[in-house]
Each structure stands twice: as structure tokens, then as C-alpha cells.
Amino acid sequence: xxxxxxxxxxxxxxxxxxxxxxxxxxxxxxxxxxxxxxxxxxxxxxxxxxxxxxxxxxxxxxxxxxxxxxxxxxxxxxxxxxxxxxxxxxxxxxxxxxxxxxxxxxxxxx
Amino acid sequence: xxxxxxxxxxxxxxxxxxxxxxxxxxxxxxxxxxxxxxxxxxxxxxxxxxxxxxxxxxxxxxxxxxxxxxxxxxxxxxxxxxxxxxxxxxxxxxxxxxxxxxxxxxxxxxxxxxxxxxxxxxxxxxxxxxxxxxxxxxxxxxxxxxxxxxxxxxxxxxxxxxxxxxxxxxxxxxxxxxxxxxxxxxxxxxxxxxxxxxxxxxxxxxxxxxxxxxxxxxxxxxxxxxxxxxxxxxxxxxxxxxxxxxxxxxxxxxxxxxxxxxxxxxxxxxxxxxxxxxxxxxxxxx
Numbered sequence: 001x002x003x004x005x006x007x008x009x010x011x012x013x014x015x016x017x018x019x020x021x022x023x024x025x026x027x028x029x030x031x032x033x034x035x036x037x038x039x040x041x042x043x044x045x046x047x048x049x050x051x052x053x054x055x056x057x058x059x060x061x062x063x064x065x066x067x068x069x070x071x072x073x074x075x076x077x078x079x080x081x082x083x084x085x086x087x088x089x090x091x092x093x094x095x096x097x098x099x100x101x102x103x104x105x106x107x108x109x110x
Numbered sequence: 111x112x113x114x115x116x117x118x119x120x121x122x123x124x125x126x127x128x129x130x131x132x133x134x135x136x137x138x139x140x141x142x143x144x145x146x147x148x149x150x151x152x153x154x155x156x157x158x159x160x161x162x163x164x165x166x167x168x169x170x171x172x173x174x175x176x177x178x179x180x181x182x183x184x185x186x187x188x189x190x191x192x193x194x195x196x197x198x199x200x201x202x203x204x205x206x207x208x209x210x211x212x213x214x215x216x217x218x219x220x221x222x223x224x225x226x227x228x229x230x231x232x233x234x235x236x237x238x239x240x241x242x243x244x245x246x247x248x249x250x251x252x253x254x255x256x257x258x259x260x261x262x263x264x265x266x267x268x269x270x271x272x273x274x275x276x277x278x279x280x281x282x283x284x285x286x287x288x289x290x291x292x293x294x295x296x297x298x299x300x301x302x303x304x305x306x307x308x309x310x311x312x313x314x315x316x317x318x319x320x321x322x323x324x325x326x327x328x329x330x331x332x333x334x335x336x337x338x339x340x341x342x343x344x345x346x347x348x349x350x351x352x353x354x355x356x357x358x359x360x361x362x363x364x365x366x367x368x369x370x371x372x373x374x375x376x377x378x379x380x381x382x383x384x385x386x387x388x389x390x391x392x393x394x395x396x
Contacts (some may be wrong), residue, residue, distance in 0.1 A: 006194075010185050028191045031345075073345035074188040 005029055007103040009091055014108045015083035023055065023063075024078045027093050027101060033069040052094040053077055057107075058087035083109050155281075158385040162317055163331065166387050172321075172330035173396055177342065181394040189271060189340035189392030192264060192347045196272025199265060205256025211269075214253060219276055226274030227282050227389050230378045232289040239293040241374050243270050243349065261368040267347045271338045274391040281388060282335050284381040297379030300372060306363030312376075327396075333384040334377065336393025347392060350377055 010024040027050065034047025047069060055063040063079045081089075090104040152171035157163045170178060180186050201212040215221040230241040233248075240248070246269050247258035259266035286294040301312045315324065316332030323329070337350040344352075351373045355365035366372045 006191070008185070008191075024185055026185065026188065026191075028188075072342070074191060076186055076188070078186075 005093075005095070005099075005101050007091060007093065007101055009103050009105065011089055011105060011107070013106065014110065017083060017109055019083045019109075020080050021083055022078065022080055023089070024076070025053070025055075025091055026074060026076045028074050029093075029095075031069075031071055031073045031075065035069065048096045050075060050093045051096055052092075054092040054094075055079070055081065056090040056092070057081060058085065059090075083107070085109055155386045155388075158382065161383065161385075162313075163383065166333070166384055167320075167331055168335055168384075168387050168390065169330040169333050169395060170336065170390060170393065172328050173394075177394055177396055180340075181336075181390070187340065187392065187394055189338075189347050189394065192268040192338075193272050193275060193392060194268075195264060196268035196270075199269055200272065205250065205254035207253065207255045209254050211249065214249075218272070222273050222276040224277050224280055224283075226391065227277040227280045228284055230284065230290075230293075230374055230381065232285075232293070234289075238371065239290060239374050239378060241350075241369075241377050242274060244369060244374070246270060246273065262349060262352060264347075267338050267349060270349070271347060271392045274338070274389060277389045278391060279388050281386045282381055282384050284378060284385065286378065286382050290378065293375045294378055294382065296372075297375035297377070300376045301379055306358065306361035308361040310361040312357070331383075332380070333387055334380045335384050335387040336390035336395065338391065339393040339395050341395050343396065350380075 005028060007025065007027045012021050015021050029050050030048070031050065032045055032048045034044065034049075036045050037043065038045055049067060049069055049071065051067055053065045053067065053075075054061055062081050065077060067075065086109045087107060088104055089107050091102060093101040095101065152167060154165040154167055157166050170181065180188075184190055197218075199211070200218055201210050203210045203213075212218075226242055229245065230239050231245075232238075233240040233245075243261065243266055246266065250256045251258050259269070284290075304311045304314070312332065315329050320329045320331045334350050337353070338347050339353075340347050341353075349368065351368040351370075354373050354376065355368070358365040
């Protein structure tokens, strides 16, 4: 299940100009640190984590975070964004294996 | 429910320049009472008749404010990843009978309300006590003619949490009478049986010493009202039996198998020890 890497985002659909919006995100991910050993074979389990999270607002990065192996599984990220123009919020999670999981939603500013 | 506040006085002791932590209770200090996490307020529920505990306190109040915050917000609570999977599986048709959970039980909110609070229950056909996980798998093998889910699989955890969540806030209400009585007695014996190289029983920590620290960990009453629970240590949702196995291993005893009769009996006894506590599934613990 955790292999599906399903993003969850809680962000407002509408906002007034200049409003500071709280945005909450969570993605299911095992965040394998690369330091654990396989119990049966004794071999190291290769590292696989989300190493970067980004939030883009109309194409411009308004929030980003670099993550390292000590971040726990299913990372939760909450931050604030100031509403400007109507447009699109895009959320990107960059996996070590090169995959990018994304979620986008419209924001109406009036 | 009653609210209590514990006042904590921090006194700088003269002993080796160290600080001594002194706690005093809001109500009668003579009561054997827990010391929940240091910020003070907690709720109690009256213990059922015959209970060795003077009051019931959910494990929630033994955890830090940060951990509680995770549980309080359904979005922040990582257990909801599994809950969502449970919701999907509820209406997923599987097995030769071509049925899903929803085929018989329809709307989960109506049909499963209160169900999770009443397990484990006596199952007539097998003459045994079964818990919620086993009930779900019985539905799968008998009604749906599908493969049972493995214990501790994401599917079984998700479905168990999803079903029990429908009883959230309702008091734990198990039957310990009639056919369930002998199982209850066995569970009680297990609870007080010392085991392992450390020669400790469940009661050693969770009845005699709850509210005390065992090294860096604050001992709770060991209540089961939040299971399946997201443990930060596990970084995933886990069953009550997984927790039992962990406890048994910690006292250096050989744990029983998940779903064993011993653990199901213990589950019933433990549920009764928390009879009346609100169901918190899926809870978050440390």
C-alpha cells in the first residue's frame, strides 16, 4: 500500500487577495533510510526517500524543502502561502529513484 | 467523564544540584492515580465493577502534546492512509461469491456503528472467542469465498481500522458474561502471569506502575481503545497483537502468534479493563 505513494493535500479552493493560506500535505512513502539491514540476508536495504518537496504557485516555486534520511515515513509538511492571483497550486515530491509524484489543484482568488 | 488537573511543582533540590520533580494531584492523592504527561489535564472514566483500577485513563493522555495533535487532526494522522485503503476495499468485489463487504453490510456508517467497540466476541459456530480481524477474515472466507488477509497486512489493518473507526467516541462495550466468561478468565490469568527472563506480568507495568517512567518511557494503563494504532516507532499502523508481541519480547518471553487464542483472550480481558473508554481508532502513539 505504502508503495502507491499517494499524495494528500489540504489547501483552500478559494481565497481573498493577500490572504495567508495554510497548506497541509502528506504523502505515503516508506522513506527507507539506507541504513537498515534485511533481516534474512543481512544486506543493506538501499536508500529510497523523498529527497525534495516543492510547491509551485502559477509555476513559481513558493515553498520547497530538501529532505534527508532521518525524516520519518509518510512525511507531513505544513506551510503558509500568500494568495496573489487566481491560478494553480502544484505540489511535487521527488523520489530518489527519479520518480516525481505530483498533485495540482486550482485556486480562485477573489 | 471527569476532568482533572495535576499541578506540578518543580523544585530545585539540593541533592547534587539536581532538580526534583514533585507531582501533586488535583483530587484525592490517596487514590492510586496515573500521572499523565506533564502538561496536566486529563479525562477519566469510571472503572467497571470489579476493576482493579480506580479510574480509567486513555493512553492518549500519557503521550506528548505533539503526538496528541497528530491524532486530533484527521489530516495529519498518518493512519488515515490505511483508512482510505480500507474505505476502498469496503466496496471492492473479491472472491468466488462475487461480493464485497458492501454487498451485505451496505453503508458502513450505519452497519458498523458500535461494532468495533464490542469485539472480541464469542463466535458460536467455532465455539471460540474471535476478535475483529478474525471476524473480517471469516466474512472473507465464508461469505465472499475469498482468501483471508494476512495478519498485519495493510489490507487487514486498513479494514480493521476502518470498521472500528465507525465506533469512534463510543464507549468500549464488551460482553464478559455467558459463553465469553471462560475466555475472560483465561485472559485475566494471562494478564497476571509473570513471564520471561524479566519475570514480569502485564500488571507489573500497566497496573502497579502506570504513570511512572520506565527509563525514558511513561507507562500508561495499557488500554486498547485506540487500536489499530499508528505507532511512531513502527512508522505504520499496527494491530493490538503486534503490540502484545512487542511487550512479551520486552520482558524476554517468547511471544505468541498473532491471532492466537492466548492473545484473543487477553484482548477481551484488556477491553474490559477499558470498558467505558471512548474508542479512538485510529490513535497515534509514540
